[in-house]
Amino acid sequence: xxxxxxxxxxxxxxxxxxxxxxxxxxxxxxxxxxxxxxxxxxxxxxxxxxxxxxxxxxxxxxxxxxxxxxxxxxxxxxxxxxxxxxxxxxxxxxxxxxxxxxxxxxxxxxxxxxxxxxxxxxxxxxxxxxxxxxxxxxxxxxxxxxxxxxxxxxxxxxxxxxxxxxxxxxxxxxxxxxxxxxxxxxxxxxxxxxxxxxxxxxxxxxxxxxxxxxxxxxxxxxxxxxxxxxxxxxxxxxxxxxxxxxxxxxxxxxxxxxxxxxxxxxxxxxxxxxxxxxxxxxxxxxxxxxxxxxxxxxxxxxxxxxxxxxxxxxxxxxxxxxxxxxxxxxxxxxxxxxxxxxxxxxxxxxxxxxxxxxxxxxxxxxxxxxxxxxxxxxxxxxxxxxx
Amino acid sequence: xxxxxxxxxxxxxxxxxxxxxxxxxxxxxxxxxxxxxxxxxxxxxxxxxxxxxxxxxxxxxxxxxxxxxxxxxxxxxxxxxxxxxxxxxxxxxxxxxxxxxxxxxxxxxxxxxxxxxxxxxxxxxxxxxxxxxxxxxxxxxxxxxxxxxxxxxxxxxxxxxxxxxxxxxxxxxxxxxxxxxxxxxxxxxxxxxxxxxxxxxxxxxxxxxxxxxxxxxxxxxxxxxxxxxxxxxxxxxxxxxxxxxxxxxxxxxxxxxxxxxxxxxxxxxxxxxxxxxxxxxxxxxxxxxxxxxxxxxxxxxxxxxxxxxxxxxxxxxxxxxxxxxxxxxxxxxxxxxxxxxxxxxxxxxxxxxxxxxxxxxxxxxxxxxxxxxxxxxxxxxxxxxxx
Numbered sequence: 001x002x003x004x005x006x007x008x009x010x011x012x013x014x015x016x017x018x019x020x021x022x023x024x025x026x027x028x029x030x031x032x033x034x035x036x037x038x039x040x041x042x043x044x045x046x047x048x049x050x051x052x053x054x055x056x057x058x059x060x061x062x063x064x065x066x067x068x069x070x071x072x073x074x075x076x077x078x079x080x081x082x083x084x085x086x087x088x089x090x091x092x093x094x095x096x097x098x099x100x101x102x103x104x105x106x107x108x109x110x111x112x113x114x115x116x117x118x119x120x121x122x123x124x125x126x127x128x129x130x131x132x133x134x135x136x137x138x139x140x141x142x143x144x145x146x147x148x149x150x151x152x153x154x155x156x157x158x159x160x161x162x163x164x165x166x167x168x169x170x171x172x173x174x175x176x177x178x179x180x181x182x183x184x185x186x187x188x189x190x191x192x193x194x195x196x197x198x199x200x201x202x203x204x205x206x207x208x209x210x211x212x213x214x215x216x217x218x219x220x221x222x223x224x225x226x227x228x229x230x231x232x233x234x235x236x237x238x239x240x241x242x243x244x245x246x247x248x249x250x251x252x253x254x255x256x257x258x259x260x261x262x263x264x265x266x267x268x269x270x271x272x273x274x275x276x277x278x279x280x281x282x283x284x285x286x287x288x289x290x291x292x293x294x295x296x297x298x299x300x301x302x303x304x305x306x307x308x309x310x311x312x313x314x315x316x317x318x319x320x321x322x323x324x325x326x327x328x329x330x331x332x333x334x335x336x337x338x339x340x341x342x343x344x345x346x347x348x349x350x351x352x353x354x355x356x357x358x359x360x361x362x363x364x365x366x367x368x369x370x371x372x373x374x375x376x377x378x379x380x381x382x383x384x385x386x387x
Numbered sequence: 388x389x390x391x392x393x394x395x396x397x398x399x400x401x402x403x404x405x406x407x408x409x410x411x412x413x414x415x416x417x418x419x420x421x422x423x424x425x426x427x428x429x430x431x432x433x434x435x436x437x438x439x440x441x442x443x444x445x446x447x448x449x450x451x452x453x454x455x456x457x458x459x460x461x462x463x464x465x466x467x468x469x470x471x472x473x474x475x476x477x478x479x480x481x482x483x484x485x486x487x488x489x490x491x492x493x494x495x496x497x498x499x500x501x502x503x504x505x506x507x508x509x510x511x512x513x514x515x516x517x518x519x520x521x522x523x524x525x526x527x528x529x530x531x532x533x534x535x536x537x538x539x540x541x542x543x544x545x546x547x548x549x550x551x552x553x554x555x556x557x558x559x560x561x562x563x564x565x566x567x568x569x570x571x572x573x574x575x576x577x578x579x580x581x582x583x584x585x586x587x588x589x590x591x592x593x594x595x596x597x598x599x600x601x602x603x604x605x606x607x608x609x610x611x612x613x614x615x616x617x618x619x620x621x622x623x624x625x626x627x628x629x630x631x632x633x634x635x636x637x638x639x640x641x642x643x644x645x646x647x648x649x650x651x652x653x654x655x656x657x658x659x660x661x662x663x664x665x666x667x668x669x670x671x672x673x674x675x676x677x678x679x680x681x682x683x684x685x686x687x688x689x690x691x692x693x694x695x696x697x698x699x700x701x702x703x704x705x706x707x708x709x710x711x712x713x714x715x716x717x718x719x720x721x722x723x724x725x726x727x728x729x730x731x732x733x734x735x736x737x738x739x740x741x742x743x744x745x746x747x748x749x750x751x752x753x754x755x756x757x758x759x760x761x762x763x764x765x766x767x768x769x770x771x772x773x774x
Contacts, residue, residue, distance in 0.1 A: 121561055133558055133774060163561075167554040171520055174508050174550075177585030182569065185584055197572055198564030201588030387520060 032226055034063040034248060044071060049109040054320040055102050055249070063223060065233070066245035070218045074110060080216045082106055083209045083244070085117035088139035088161070089129055092146045093270035094350070095252040095262045097357070098317050100150040102249075103220050107153060113377055115209045116147055118161035122206070125198040137163065141368070146273050148364035148371055149357050155376035162205055164372075165381075169208045172239075172386035176211075177204035179235045188227045207232045208386065210244040223248035252316050257288035258307045273358070277351045284310060284347045290332070291339030302335040303342075310339070310346040318349040419613055421450045421635060431458060436496040441707040442489050442636070450610060452620070453632035457605050461497060467603045469493055470596045470631070472504035475526035475548070476516055479533045480657035481737070482639040482649045484744070485704050487537040489636075490607050494540060500764055502596045503534055505548035509593070512585040524550065528755070533660050535751035535758055536744050542763035549592055551759075552768075556595045559626075559773035563598075564591035566622045575614045594619045595773065597631040610635035639703050644675040645694045660745070664738045671697060671734045677719070678726030689722035690729075697726070697733040705736040 029036050037045075037059065046052050048071050055061050070080050084103050086096065107114050120136035123129060131139075140161040147159060162169075182200065185191050191200055206228050210217045219229060226248065233243040254262040254269035262270035271283055290308030292298035305311040311332060319325045328345070331337035372378060416423050424432075424446065433439045435458050442448050457467045471490050473483065494501050507523035510516060518526075527548040534546060549556075572578050572590055593615050597604045606616060613635065620630040641649040641656035649657035658670055677695030679685035692698040698719060706712045715732070718724035759765060 121557070124561055125565055127565060133561060163558050164554070166557045167551070170508070170553045171550050174511055174520060174585050177588070178512055178514060178583050180584050181581050182578070182584065182587060183580035186580070191569070193570035193573070194568050196565050197567050197569065197588050197591060198561050200569060201564070201584050204584060 028223075029063050032063070032223065033230070034065055034223070034226065034246070037062055037064050037067065037247070041068060044068075048074060049106075051109060053102065053105055054322070055098070055317070057322070058315065060098075060316055061102065061220065061247050061249045063248040064246060065229070066216070066243065067218070067247055070216055070245045073216050078215060079112065080110070080218055080245070081112050081213045082114040083117070083212070083217050083219050084114070084221060085119060085206070085209070086143050086147065087119050087123045088136050088143045089123040089126075089131060090139060091272050091274055092143055093262055093272045094313075094317075095254075095270060097146060097150060097273060098252060099220055099222065099249060100147050100152075101317075104150045104152050106218070106220065107156060108151075112156070113213070114152060114157045115212055116144075116152075116157065116159045116371075117206070117209050118143060118159065119202075119206065121162040121166075121198070122202050125196060125202060127196065133163070137161065144368060144371065145361050145364040146357070148367055149273075149360035151360070152371070154367055154370035157371055157375065158377045158381045159371040160381070166205075168381070168385050169205060172211060173204045173208050175239055175387075176207050176235065177201060179238065180204065180231060184231065188231055203228060203231060207235075211236065211239065211241045211386065212381075214241065216242045217244045219244050219246045221246065221248065222251060224251075250316075253309055253312050255283055255287040255309055258309060258312065271350060271354075273354065273361070275354065277354075280351050280354065281347050284343050284350065287343065289339040289343070291342075292335075295338060298338055299335045303332045303337070303339060305329045305332050308332065308339065308342060310342045313346055314342075314349065318346060318353065415610075416450055419450070419610065420617070421452055421610070421613065421633070424449055424451050424454065424634075428455060431455075435461060436493075438496060440489065440492055441709070442485070442704070444709070445702065447485075447703055448489065448607065448634050448636045450635040451633060452616070453603070453630065454605070454634055457603055457632045460603050465602060466499065467497070467605055467632070468499050468600050469501040470504070470599070470604050470606050471501070471608060472506060472593070472596070473530050473534065474506050474510045475523050475530045476510040476513075476518060477526060478659050478661060479530055480649055480659045481700075481704075482641075482657060484533060484537060484660060485639060486607055486609065486636055487534050487539075491537045491539050493605070493607065494543060495538075499543070500600070501539060501544045502599055503531075503539075503544065503546045503758075504593070504596050505530060505546065506589075506593065508549040508553075508585070509589050512583060512589060514583065520550070524548065531755060531758065532748050532751040533744070535754055536660075536747035538747070539758070541754055541757035544758055544762065545764045545768045546758040547768070553592075555768070555772050556592060559598060560591045560595050562626055562774075563594050563622065564588060566625065567591065567618060571618065575618055590615060590618060594622075598623065598626065598628045598773065599768075601628065603629045604631045606631050606633045608633065608635065609638060611638075637703075640696055640699050642670055642674040642696055645696060645699065658737060658741075660741065660748070662741065664742075667738050667741065668734050671730050671737065674730065676726040676730075678729075679722075682725060685725055686722045690719045690724070690726060692716045692719050695719065695726065695729060697729045700733055701729075701736065705733060705740065 042056060045056065073080050082103055084099060103114060118140040120140045123136040124131055124133045144159050180203065185200060185203055189203065210219065210232050229244050229246050236243045252262065256266065256269045268283060271280055287309040290304035290306065290311065292301050292303065311328065314328060315325060328337060328342065332342060370378065373382065429443060432443065460467050469490055471486060490501060505527040507527045510523040511518055511520045531546050567590065569587065572587060576590065578587055597606065597619050616631050616633050623630045639649065643653065643656045655670060658667055674696040677691035677693065677698065679688050679690065698715065701715060702712060715724060715729065719729060757765065760769065
């Protein structure tokens with residue numbers, strides 16, 4: 001099963017069951033130059049955090065750069081901060097929001113600042129999306145509500161969109177940009193002679209928030225975002241800052257099957273955060289299954305949880321209880337649990353999650369101004385010009 | 388005499404005496420795709436302006452794009468606006484300030500808004516200058532005082548530096564940037580794989596002020612700035628704006644000889660606006676002369692005003708009276724006027740000009756806030772976000 005869909009690693013076939021020490025992950029990590037989160041680092045992380053998280057335990061976040069140094073800095077009292085972001089090109093789906101729930105958990109455990117960049121400029125500059133700037137500004141506000149609904153601390157979290165916060169970032173963006181030439185962004189991002197000059201400059205702006213504090217920055221993000229941080233790591237110290245640390249996640253598989261990534265161009269592949277229970281039921285019901293063609297055959301031969309999207313989603317996020325998950329897996333393999341039953345379990349979990357999320361999203365409308373302008377961190381940030 | 392020093396036209400040999408209909412200018416204008424300001428357009432311009440100016444009359448401003456349309460728009464009541472700028476990389480010299488005095492004259496005559504961009508970002512991004520951002524910000528403020536000393540109307544003039552005004556310009560800069568790819572800036576500006584990504588983006592920001600009003604924009608600038616406006620003219624209408632009109636000047640020849648442009652790397656080649664009378668005297672006294680090696684030979688053979696820098700400066704700017712200038716030329720050619728005498732005439736003119744300029748520059752310190760923040764136009768501009 002290929003749970004990766006990015007252009008960088010399409011040739012890997014890896015399953016979530018074979019994370020530790022398995023050859024595919026070693027290859028992937030070798031190709032990217034990142035490191036596997038090994039058992040020892042995991043245990044240390046969990047011990048310092050004071051709590052486990054199934055996204056860690058199951059190695060959904062499986063790879064890292066300098067996570068050990070983040071823990072060193074935390075333990076020595078130096079501290080660190082978190083940075084993540086969102087390209088506001090449309091409504092968010094469950095695959096988009098999981099990293100934010102995880103980032104919120106990190107903030108809870110370590111009581112650190114979180115900076116969340118909404119790249120309205122980038123999504124406008126990506127011509128193929130056909131969005132105008134009004135669209136990406138509007139999606140910035142819509143997406144911010146979903147992000148806030150993940151439960152961030154309004155006094156320790158700054159949500160900003162590039163076109164609004166540009167003045168504060170521009171001087172340091174220039175310092176970053178002066179260190180990066182076309183040859184480099186061409187190699188890292190695949191830019192060509194046809195790439196527009198806004199998009200060519202943009203990586204400088206995505207690097208800036210990693211320099212918001214003179215502390216180490218931890219970036220939780222899907223592994224396909226790694227190239228940005230490689231450029232950051234090559235120039236940060238020469239600017240007097242720290243190399244960004246990262247913790248990389250896998251992709252939640254799309255409903256359409258265990259290959260690739262959920263895509264806005266295929267709405268049936270994803271569950272959106274605004275989907276109602278009826279839509280959730282319909283989409284999951286149509287999801288790719290690891291079951292047999294008939295009940296009789298399923299009872300006899302058993303299902304395959306490794307390609308069953310409903311089971312995968314429970315594994316990735318929706319069933320945090322390992323023993324319950326193990327039982328689902330075993331019953332499914334044994335043919336005791338039918339595909340429809342597996343789907344019903346997921347439907348209930350997702351519907352409950354969305355109901356709660358949508359409730360918090362309504363409350364988020366009242367909180368938006370705190371995250372963007374009036375919270376403790378936001379107020380500090382609007383006073384700063386980064387030079 | 389080659390009065391042009393830019394990379395675009397080093398192969399041209401043109402003299403200020405042979406402007407009209409002469410083959411060299413035709414070639415130059417043909418190469419750039421601009422138009423000569425012919426007698427008819429000149430006469431119309433002077434008539435609409437209600438006053439003549441020796442920089443026009445002598446064709447120091449000799450070439451244009453759409454100047455006729457500017458006059459149409461002015462006469463029809465639609466109006467136009469002026470845009471110029473300065474790269475704040477160091478102190479300004481006389482060659483830098485002449486276009487500002489001319490722009491001020493245009494503002495006086497037509498009562499139009501003037502936008503003056505100080506490109507602190509660009510001068511930082513040009514790595515070879517070795518300036519940090521603090522330097523270019525400081526030079527922005529210094530240069531603004533000299534610009535103000537040229538006599539602009541504080542309620543009709545907005546002076547802004549990119550790092551301060553970026554938020555107001557960024558959305559429309561993105562719209563410009565999305566229309567310009569690497570291939571294009573490579574062809575126009577000679578950018579390479581080694582060019583940093585900030586400099587690659589920068590042309591978008593230089594184009595933005597030409598879109599500040601939904602009127603035609605007239606840009607008075609040395610002809611080597613033309614490439615920027617060619618890009619502007621290719622995209623402006625698709626963004627719902629007008630193609631920028633231009634009026635192009637020649638370069639004031641350096642003191643070191645009639646070839647090339649004054650250069651900050653050769654301080655003896657230029658007279659700086661802060662130079663004291665003693666320095667002015669010394670520099671002009673050492674300037675390249677069109678005279679003969681001895682007084683006797685000069686009396687006998689006469690001097691050559693076409694290569695005599697002192698005469699050239701009087702012609703370009705410092706002797707507005709045509710009949711006085713003609714007499715100087717004739718006396719010099721006839722050997723009646725010695726090189727030292729010509730220089731003394733210029734020294735007196737320049738010293739007087741600088742004394743008055745420096746006096747106004749002192750007063751400019753009190754006025755700076757009007758041009759940048761509090762004048763009528765500035766207040767309007769800080770309220771606008773260009774989308």
